[in-house]
Amino acid sequence: MDALEGQESLDGIAGTVREAVRGLPLGQGRDVLRGLWLGHPLHPVLVQLPIGSWSSAAILDLFPGESRAARRLVTVGLVAAGPAALAGWVDWAEQRPRQARVGLVHAAANIAAVTAYAASLAARTKGRHALGRLLGFGGLTIATAGGVLGGHLAYRQAAGVNHAEAVPVLVEPGWHRVGKLDDFPVGEPVRRTADEVAVVVVRGEDGVLNALADRCSHMDGPLHEGKILEGCIECPWHGSRFRLSDGANIQGPATAPQPRFDCRVAPDGTVEVRLASP
Template sequence: MHTHSVRPTHRTHPTHRAEPRRTAGPGPVLRAVERLEHSPRPDGLAAAVRRVVRAAPLGRARDVLHGVPLGHPAHPLLVQVPIGAWVSAAVLDLLPGEGRAARVLIGVGLGAAAPAALSGWTDWAELPPEQARVGLVHAASNVSALSLYGASLAARARGRPVAGRALAFAGLTCVGVGGALGGHLAYRQAAGANHAEAVPHTVGPGWHRLGPVSDLTEGRPVRATVDGVEVVVVREPDGAVRMLAERCAHMAGPLSQGEVADGCIRCPWHGSVFRLEDGWNVTGPATAPQPAFDTRVVDGRVEARLRRAPGT
């Protein structure tokens, strides 16, 4: 009897590593905007304009322009009227006819552009350099649009409807450029975003132990950490321990370096004032309140838990 060895009938193949997918990098437009972000050339002009905007005697209207009563920036809301009016005028300009309705819409857009621009400049004056540089070109595009729409109305009044329509379409092009830069500011650079929004999604439920209460000096803000999230802790004159998220909702400024007065803490970067008791934004430019924590003292040590909305 003969025995035969059985050999496997399948063949083994060398292991192949997957080639990384080659994707296109940023396009020329995005590269140009990124170069603008990092170019210091506009900084001198930005500083001069910022001084003028901050010196304007707006009083409490400044908070309204920031959007504090709304809980989010007012500028994106206000720009809807001029943009909507001008897009509607463009549609009417494509239709045959005398074009009176288009002229009315262009005028409405010009009138509504004033409060939108004022709110935009108010927000812009509190932005860091990278965002301020893009914001200047955003504003320049919109100023160009205003000039072109004004010239369009003048041309139509002089009986030159073709030139008036051409100027209006040029204005709409500038509005589009400005809108694209505004989108870059809002979504790429997070201008106007709530920079403390992630805190409720990061801090776990329940009580978290911190350091000894004896380490806290009355009225002096101290930076600490709760479940990996930075917080600012203040011991008030009555012995109450107050705690807020450390990074300001406006532009992530360090609140522990701010000033404490009258039961509030002031951000050292742009001056937003938050109530220590509950994190409410008393004054802007912050439009969102600061996440607040409940505190208690157990065996001489501070414990904290994130204060969540009822029902969450």
């Protein structure tokens, strides 16, 4: 897997495919496919149906008299593979180069599996059940290999995970000084640390202070380098937007909210922050 991650020869085709995926006219559907409404990526949820259908078809293929049911399951898997693949491509288009290389091969394996199952369905429809079963077993084998790559992406390379999940564990309870009030110009994000955790503090035109964890929950992007737009801060790396008042993510690719900090100004003009309650 390490060798695959380092295959820079894949970067050319990855760049071409990435631009094609980003150029799809999906509108708000892009955030739906990302899983913004769900709170985590949608792709792992959608893949359950094709994998489950094809695995069930393989079991039925081991028993006589189950060819019709197996054919129906193969069909269901093929229909369900489309939305699952589209959600996966939308996620993949925002990944780092090493992740994108593994993801590209993961996608190629899944395309090969779908092709095998399409051929299996065609053979079954023509009454060539032995060939259909053989192609089905081959497709399941390829899909399993693709699943191994998907697992590597998720659990080894942390694709799709919440990169801000550890913040509540790392910050000690209580108030932490982050500077004087004059250190925070109106409308400008300023990076500070609270118990060694990076925090971005924004002072609004109304004088209200808001603070969020600085590293974006999507891919660790530095929010303090982003823009302030309509009460939100936009990550400079991939464009995720988080509402300053509560950390809610209102635009992907991030699917998890940003940890929020309460703010107060001490009598001596020192700004203090503490991790807000969930």
